[in-house]
Amino acid sequence: MESDSTTPDTTTRRGFGGIKVGIFAVLVLVISLTAYRFRDQLTLDSLVQHEVAFRAFHQEHPILIYLAVFGVYVIVTAFSLPLAVPMSLLIGWYFGFWNGVVIVSFASTLGATLAFLITRYLLRDAIRSKFGARLQAFDEALEREGAFYLFTLRLIPAVPFFVINAVMGLTQIRLWTFWWVSQLGMLAGTCVYVYAGSTIPSLQELTAPTRPPILTWDRIAAFAALGLFPLLVKKVMNRYRQPVDSSAETTSADS
Numbered sequence: 001m002e003s004d005s006t007t008p009d010t011t012t013r014r015g016f017g018g019i020k021v022g023i024f025a026v027l028v029l030v031i032s033l034t035a036y037r038f039r040d041q042l043t044l045d046s047l048v049q050h051e052v053a054f055r056a057f058h059q060e061h062p063i064l065i066y067l068a069v070f071g072v073y074v075i076v077t078a079f080s081l082p083l084a085v086p087m088s089l090l091i092g093w094y095f096g097f098w099n100g101v102v103i104v105s106f107a108s109t110l111g112a113t114l115a116f117l118i119t120r121y122l123l124r125d126a127i128r129s130k131f132g133a134r135l136q137a138f139d140e141a142l143e144r145e146g147a148f149y150l151f152t153l154r155l156i157p158a159v160p161f162f163v164i165n166a167v168m169g170l171t172q173i174r175l176w177t178f179w180w181v182s183q184l185g186m187l188a189g190t191c192v193y194v195y196a197g198s199t200i201p202s203l204q205e206l207t208a209p210t211r212p213p214i215l216t217w218d219r220i221a222a223f224a225a226l227g228l229f230p231l232l233v234k235k236v237m238n239r240y241r242q243p244v245d246s247s248a249e250t251t252s253a254d255s
């Protein structure tokens with residue numbers, strides 16, 4: 001008679017893992033339904049109609065507006081809603097460059113960290129059990145390059161941020177390391193998008209029949225800098241690593 005290989009601990013872990021996946025699914029459903037419910041209020045035409053009233057409310061309740069915008073941006077990035085780029089542009093337009101950079105930088109990092117924690121504590125066991133072998137490459141890269149690996153990923157526009165947040169949550173990287181590296185790694189992109197938004201004088205001009213061109217020279221230069229910045233950083237990092245590698249080889253050869 002064959003014995004049952006399923007132990008009580010294994011059954012408990014599977015049940016707890018199912019509960020965590022269910023909690024994540026409920027959170028995603030609630031956020032998706034909320035975004036769908038207020039989709040009409042997030043359009044450009046709607047913002048144009050309420051621009052004057054919104055600015056008047058801001059004059060009366062400035063702290064509330066800052067907290068509300070910050071909180072919405074955190075939710076957008078935490079649940080990977082496709083609103084981060086337009087929100088960055090709007091925040092730059094409304095709050096100006098410096099205030100906008102502070103809001104977007106810290107809100108995006110907090111949202112990314114929440115996504116990181118959601119993956120680590122709600123989905124990690126379930127994904128690891130199925131794709132553990134495929135995730136080994138990320139573990140090896142982190143062990144070999146450390147925080148530089150995450151920093152490099154943050155600088156590559158082709159890699160979606162929500163993918164980085166999710167994958168890093170499945171690795172052994174520390175929470176604090178993920179936080180500060182993400183803060184620095186996303187800063188260049190944040191500055192570019194917020195700056196592009198800050199050059200928009202008024203939303204009404206964007207919807208006017210004789211609206212100014214969206215792609216001006218300063219905006220094109222900003223996005224070009226965003227594309228060249230990762231290449232520059234990579235070249236600097238390669239120069240930094242070469243002396244370290246050569247010194248390590250010399251030490252091993254002497255021993």
